[in-house]
Amino acid sequence: MLKLEGLHTFYGNIEALKGLDLTVEEGEIIALLGANGAGKTTTLNCISGLIPPRRGRVFFDGEDITGHSPESLVARGLIEVPEGRRIFPALTVMENLKMGAYLRRDQPEISRDLDYVFNLFPILRARAGQSGGTLSGGEQQMLAISRALMGRPRMLLLDEPSLGLAPLIIRNIFDIIRQINMERGTTVLLVEQNANLALKVADRAYILTTGLITLSGSAEVLMADEGIRKAYLGG
């Protein structure tokens, strides 16, 4: 469904990605793991169109989408939940959700999706009239995921959904990522620093080290491998 071929990006003279290859099949949950500064967020931004790669290609559904604008990719169902959640702070929760459905015109279906996300995260229904900036970190993450779901994604790009959240809330959010994947068949590319957590929900994983994929394989194999656990997963 998604294929990255030899991606190179630069920030000034610093090469952030050095020829990255990655594939995601339809219906999979893929974890992209790595230390701080390895290039995980850059990879997602390359896919979503925020930072077009200097070299290399991005394919979605077999079509070359390299250099396409983020708004055109949203229309194709490729939707990113960026790092730090990026809730519109002065819009209400409801308006944030409406922004997620910005490109859609099918009002009855939008209402159904609204019910769906309110059932996933009932707290958002209670907060619907409140401005986004007043939510707690966990609620903001729930809203960020819900906002993306309002765009009917075929593929979700999730950037560090666990960042700064309490363990209990993290578990809830990861359960729901799984649930979305099963119920709606949404493909997920998940960027995480918390490797143990990510490997529990993922089918396969890639490990990124300073701009290159150094390792990939099924989540179980990676979890079981003693050497890998020591090197990448903090024991």
Place this chain on the structure above:
Amino acid sequence: MELFLDLLISGLTKGSIYALIALGYTMVYGIVGLINFAHGEIYMIGAFIALIASLALSQAGLAGWGLLVSVAAAAVVYSAMYGWTVEKIAYKPLRGSSRLSPLISAIGMSIFLQNYVQLLQSPNFLTFPSLVPELGFLAPVSHIVNSTQLFIWLATALIMTALTVLIKFTRLGLSMRAVSQDPDMARLSGVNIDRVISSTFVIGSALAAVGGLLIGCYMRQIDFYIGFLAGMKAFTAAVLGGIGSIPGAVLGALVLGFAESFAAGFISSDYEDAVAFVLLIVILIARPGGLMGAAQTQKV
């Protein structure tokens, strides 16, 4: 008492016109973080188009309210086109460069438009027709309020209401607010930023054009230079209220209109213009965020 009432009325009238211009500054700043110094020139161009249209259309036989509405429509449409073009030529190519570049480009655009109108139209003051028909029911109080003033207040109030509805309740308004809060996230939600920016310039220019038409009706003369001072004052009003805030721009404009009017009446009309800028300095020292602006949380 009579003097006080007079000053109140002229303050409200001027404040209304400042508000129409100040909204354009504050909306553009809210969306792209740019002070569009050519905005005063759009107001001036609006006044000139209104003058040209009124001459042409009254030749064609229009009169009364029909004439006023057609003139307003012409001024709004043409000025919106100017505003749209200014953005495409002077600002869009500079997006993503340092903050100073579009500012210099704005000043250049302002000087260009002044000279353009001076060369194409006239370097002199031109008489502007009184386009607002006399309202019969105002006759008993016409020494206090005339129909032009009443029309300016009502038109401004109506436009403010329409703008508020647009920003609060429409899809375009929602996308404008989203872009002003987080442009990248707005793109990741599917918003075409270029279109939102263009719409902002078009709306701001349309409001300024109405201001230009109204100032013509009120002062009864215009020249190519009226945009400079009015633009500066409206900019002051926007900063006074808190740049980026729409209710702030209206509040700042009214405060400025009253302050000028009372200074002219009670101190001396020589100080009328100075008051605006003294007020600006005081506000910037005492409350840098403006009257309704957020506390300064911007990271540098």
